[in-house]
Amino acid sequence: xxxxxxIGAQWGDExxxxxxxxxxDRADVVVRFQGGNNAGHTIVVGNNEYKFSLLPSxxxxxxxxxxxxxxxxxxxxxxxxxxxxxxxGLTITPEILAVADNACxxxxxxxxxxxxxxxxxxxxxxxxxxxxxGPAYEDKVGRRAIxxxxxxxxxxxxxxISRLLAHHEPLRRGLDLPEVxxxxxxxxxxxxxxxxxxxxxxxxxxxxxxIRDNRQVLFEGAQAVMLDVDHGTYPFVTxxxxxxxxxxxxxGVGPSAAGFVLGIVKAYTTxxxxxxxxxxxxDATGEKLGERGREFGTVTGRKRRCGWFDAVLVRxxxxxxxxxxxxxxxxxxxxxxxxxxxxxxxxxxxxTIDYLPASLADQAAVEPVWEEIEGWSGQTHRARSWKDxxxxxxxxxxxxxxxxxxxxxxxxxxxxxxxxxxxxDPFRG
Ligand code: GDP
Ligand code: IMO
Ligand code: MG
Numbered sequence: 001x002x003x004x005x006x007i008g009a010q011w012g013d014e015x016x017x018x019x020x021x022x023x024x025d026r027a028d029v030v031v032r033f034q035g036g037n038n039a040g041h042t043i044v045v046g047n048n049e050y051k052f053s054l055l056p057s058x059x060x061x062x063x064x065x066x067x068x069x070x071x072x073x074x075x076x077x078x079x080x081x082x083x084x085x086x087x088x089g090l091t092i093t094p095e096i097l098a099v100a101d102n103a104c105x106x107x108x109x110x111x112x113x114x115x116x117x118x119x120x121x122x123x124x125x126x127x128x129x130x131x132x133x134g135p136a137y138e139d140k141v142g143r144r145a146i147x148x149x150x151x152x153x154x155x156x157x158x159x160x161i162s163r164l165l166a167h168h169e170p171l172r173r174g175l176d177l178p179e180v181x182x183x184x185x186x187x188x189x190x191x192x193x194x195x196x197x198x199x200x201x202x203x204x205x206x207x208x209x210x211i212r213d214n215r216q217v218l219f220e221g222a223q224a225v226m227l228d229v230d231h232g233t234y235p236f237v238t239x240x241x242x243x244x245x246x247x248x249x250x251x252g253v254g255p256s257a258a259g260f261v262l263g264i265v266k267a268y269t270t271x272x273x274x275x276x277x278x279x280x281x282x283d284a285t286g287e288k289l290g291e292r293g294r295e296f297g298t299v300t301g302r303k304r305r306c307g308w309f310d311a312v313l314v315r316x317x318x319x320x321x322x323x324x325x326x327x328x329x330x331x332x333x334x335x336x337x338x339x340x341x342x343x344x345x346x347x348x349x350x351x352t353i354d355y356l357p358a359s360l361a362d363q364a365a366v367e368p369v370w371e372e373i374e375g376w377s378g379q380t381h382r383a384r385s386w387k388d389x390x391x392x393x394x395x396x397x398x399x400x401x402x403x404x405x406x407x408x409x410x411x412x413x414x415x416x417x418x419x420x421x422x423x424x425d426p427f428r429g
Contacts, residue, residue: 001026001427003217003259005247008224009317011271013297013304014264015329015412017041020057020220022420026427028215030058030065031207033250034240035222036072036106036136037081038129040298044415048088051298054078056220059090059097064210066203067099070240070250072136073148074106075192099196100203100252104145108188109168109180110135116175126236127273129299137239139164148200151193161185204252211257216427219247219258225317233356233363236275243321260426262409263323265314267331267396270304272297276363278356279307279343293333310343310368311403316355318406325409325426328397331389332381332413340396344403345369373399383413386421 004023008014021043024030037053043060044050054073056065067073078099082092110132118125128134139145144164150156161182169179210217221242226232228242240246244261248254268289271277280286286306289295295304317323334340345352346366356363378390386394389411401408409424 001216002429003219003257004262004426005219005221005244005258005260006262006264007221007242007244007321007323008227009263009265009314009321009323009326010224010269010310011226011277012224013040013270013272014224014266015327016221016264017043017052017057018329018412018415018417019262019264019327019410020218021045021060022417023218023426024058024061024063026216027058027063027218029207029210030056030063030218030220031068031247031251032056032066032071032220032222033068033247034070034242035238036131036133037074037077038131038133038238038299039222041220041222042298042415043417045417050085050088050090052085053081053299055081055085055092055097058218058220059085059092062091062096064206065097066206066251067097067103068203068251069100069102070246071100072104072106072133072140073099074131075196077106077131079192079195094198097199098201098203098206099148099199101149101200102147104136104140104147106132106136107146107185108132109172109185110139112177113168113171113175116177120175125274127275131299134239139167142167146189148196151189151200152197157189158182158186161189207251207253211253217253217257217259219251221247225263225321226313231320233275234358234360236273244323245321260429261322261324262327262426263314263317263321263325263406264327264329266329267309267334268293269307269310269313270295272300272302272304276360277305277307278313278346278363278366279310279368280305281307289333293330308341308343308370309400311400312343312346312354313356315404318404323406324429325424326401326404326406327410327412328400328408329412331393331397331411332379332383332419334375334393334396335379335381336377337375340373340375341370342373342399342403343368344371380413382416382419384418384421386423389421
């Protein structure tokens with residue numbers, strides 16, 4: 001059996017957490033490789049609803065869970081999350097949780113910068129989650145970030161802090177933010193360091209060992225291909241690469257370790273935050289999708305924008321991220337719609353095109369070309385076998401498969417762990 005990399009193939013919130021929890025049963029290790037606490041992955045098991053932003057979803061099944069070097073980690077948020085899920089009965093110990101010693105920290109000054117920039121941008125804002133993710137990645141590539149391995153080294157920490165603040169102070173002054181003194185930041189880090197220290201270690205070594213021992217690794221993507229900093233709807237994107245290729249760099253393994261790439265897609269489309277969304281429905285149908293799908297953000301509680309399934313977008317994600325198979329989630333949300341639509345092309349200045357162009361102006365100008373497809377009166381909600389699906393639902397799923405050029409490995413039909421129909425085992429390729 002090989003490894004599996006799970007990524008979002010639209011604009012996030014496709015149901016990655018649920019799929020990872022389901023697959024984690026057969027995995028030995030679950031690894032986050034990018035993003036930070038901008039992610040919100042929901043898992044429903046019986047009466048328990050877990051919401052993870054930093055912890056890999058493998059912790060529900062008690063699997064070794066690694067926060068890889070590619071993740072930017074807010075240590076206070078991590079500790080809060082650990083306490084919260086402990087309160088829900090999960091066991092989080094250093095035996096099952098590792099944080100890469102070379103992962104970079106998200107600090108309060110990153111959140112300040114994120115918020116101040118968004119406030120100043122007004123109508124031009126990105127609609128970030130406000131977690132400081134963009135500024136933290138800027139400091140990472142700017143080579144002035146503080147990493148977990150620095151926390152135990154007082155001398156290094158002091159010089160790193162002065163280097164970091166030399167960059168931030170002029171920015172803060174320009175944005176009317178109060179000064180952060182080196183002493184105040186040092187005190188904060190000294191206070192948090194011993195609390196996170198038990199989890200911090202060279203995560204790549206643990207992964208290397210696991211891979212050599214033929215253990216199954218599940219890579220947990222956050223965000224999605226259309227939010228990728230290179231391939232998404234730039235600048236309305238997050239600040240990391242979200243494609244499957246990042247699994248290797250963000251965990252410290254070779255590219256072949258990523259294994260089977262499983263793209264998660266909703267049976268319709270949603271987006272939270274600003275930016276182009278060709279298949280968006282700003283009408284009663286969009287409202288109905290949002291209500292039926294309970295489309296409110298896990299992290300910020302914001303209402304998600306909704307639209308029909310966009311096959312052009314997903315086909316592009318399949319190609320860019322090398323997706324081997326798809327999970328089609330939330331099919332049950334479409335129960336009871338008389339007719340459904342799928343976006344099968346775009347009209348741009350009188351021409352029909354079959355891809356989303358890179359230019360923001362073009363992305364904003366494209367108009368969807370719709371294909372109408374019959375809805376179903378029966379229920380898919382909680383269906384657990386292919387034969388329980390109404391014929392029209394099967395037709396919808398098959399049409400999507402045809403349009404996006406990837407096979408569907410699972411369909412999900414409800415938030416509960418067991419509301420899933422498996423057609424192909426991704427661990428077996
Ligand atoms: P993620 O960020 O990709 O992990 O997705 P989120 O957890 O942010 O959002 C997905 C939401 O849909 C969660 O509230 C899930 O409990 C829920 N969900 C997942 N799969 C299904 C499904 O098949 N049907 C329904 N109705 N809800 C689902
Ligand atoms: P999961 O893993 C949906 C969006 C934000 C904003 C843009 C940039 O739950 O699918 P950021 O805070 O990252 O700088 O915000 O990206 N965004 C998400 N949208 N799901 C997510 O994660 C997201 N993480 C970031 O709304 O538009
Ligand atoms: Mg989410």
